Structure formats: C-alpha cells, structure tokens
Amino acid sequence: MNDLQPGQLEPLNVFDEALQPCSTEPMTGFYRDGCCNTGKGDHGSHTVCVQLTTEFLEFSRAQGNDLMTPRPEYGFPGLKQGDRWCLCASRWLEAAEAGKAPRVYLQSCHRKALDIVPLTKLREHAVDLN
Numbered sequence: 406m407n408d409l410q411p412g413q414l415e416p417l418n419v420f421d422e423a424l425q426p427c428s429t430e431p432m433t434g435f436y437r438d439g440c441c442n443t444g445k446g447d448h449g450s451h452t453v454c455v456q457l458t459t460e461f462l463e464f465s466r467a468q469g470n471d472l473m474t475p476r477p478e479y480g481f482p483g484l485k486q487g488d489r490w491c492l493c494a495s496r497w498l499e500a501a502e503a504g505k506a507p508r509v510y511l512q513s514c515h516r517k518a519l520d521i522v523p524l525t526k527l528r529e530h531a532v533d534l535n
Contacts, residue, residue, distance in 0.1 A: 409444075410442075410444060411443040411444075412438055412445035412446055413436065413442055413443070413444035413445075414442070414443055414444050414515070414517060416440060416442050416471045416515070417515070417516045418511065418512050418513065418514055418515065418516060419511055419514050419515075419516050419518060419519055420511070420512070420516075421525065422512070422518060424440055424441065424512075424513065424515055425440045425441065425491070425510070425512040425513045426440050426453075426513065427439060427440055427441050427454035427489050427491050427510065427513040428489035428490060428499050429492075430483075430486060431484065431490070433454075433489065433490045434451065434491045435447040435449075435451040435478050435491065437527065439491055440491075440513070440515075441453065441454045441491035441513055441514060441515045441518075442515060443515050443517045449493035449495070449496075450493055450494045450495065450518065450520070450521060451491040451492065451493055451494075451519060452491065452493075452514060452515035452517045452518035453491065453492045453493070453494050453497040453509055453510050453514050453518050453522065453527070454489060454490070454491055454492075454507060454508075454510040454513035455487075455489065455490055455491075455492050455497065455507040455510070455516050456489055456507055456508050456510070456511060456532060457472075457484055457485070457486055457487065457488045457489070457490055457507050458486055458505075458507045458508075459485075459486045460505050461476075461500055461505050461506065461507040462484065462485075462486070462518075463501070464500055464503065464505040465496065465531065466505055468496070468499070470496065472484045472490070473485065489513075490509070492507075494517075494518045494520070494521035494522050497509070497522060498521060498522045498526070501522075501526060501530065506530055507530070508530050508531070508532040509527050509530050509531055509532065509533055510531075510533050511527060511528070511531045511533055511534065512533055513533075514527060
C-alpha cells in the first residue's frame with residue numbers, strides 16, 4: 406500500500422491478512438482512517454477493534470479514560486454501547502482481566518495487538534469467528 410502515513414506499519418490483521426475497517430461512524434483509529442492502523446507515534450497501540458458495551462465504557466471511565474463524554478474541541482463525538490472503536494490493546498487486556506472486555510472483530514484488529522494480547526484471549530471474545 407503506498408498511502409501509508411509516515412511511520413505507519415503495514416495494515417495487516419492478527420491473521421496476517423489485509424486489515425479490515427473497524428468503523429467510520431464514528432470515525433475511529435489512531436490515524437482517524439476507520440481502521441485500527443498503528444505506527445511509531447501510536448504509543449497506546451490502538452489496535453483492537455471492539456463493539457463497545459456500557460459495562461466497558463463505565464470501566465474505562467473508572468480507569469480515568471472517559472470515552473462517553475463528547476469533546477467537540479477535539480472532534481470527539483462521545484461513544485455509546487454498540488459503537489465500534491479501536492481500543493488500546495493494554496486497556497482491552499486490562500478489561501478482559503477484570504471480566505469487562507467488549508467483543509472484538511479479529512479481522513479488524515491490527516497484528517501489532519498481538520505484542521500485548523495473546524491471540525487465544527482475543528479469540529475468546531471474537532464476534533467474527535464462524
């Protein structure tokens with residue numbers, strides 16, 4: 406792909422296949438391109454595509470990251486249950502260990518997520534497995 410951002414990694418998912426989009430409504434991703442792409446500047450590794458739940462959103466807020474409140478000054482609409490979003494891999498793992506992890510779309514999770522989260526753990530929460 407020749408339209409990568411500077412420092413962006415090749416867009417491959419956890420199966421080493423083409424990374425599928427996560428969401429454009431709302432627009433997600435570290436690069437706000439609708440995909441869980443990542444690269445050198447993405448220190449949070451926003452690589453896990455999820456379907457948000459109220460339980461997870463409350464958990465995230467309790468951890469200091471309020472994803473529900475709109476922040477128009479940053480173009481952030483605020484998120485709600487049912488939205489798809491690219492989460493930081495470490496926050497997703499933390500939620501999984503607390504029993505509050507949202508379901509994941511494996512084909513939309515960047516392979517870099519595997520540096521933090523084992524594929525077996527992601528599979529346990531997968532929406533898109535047959």
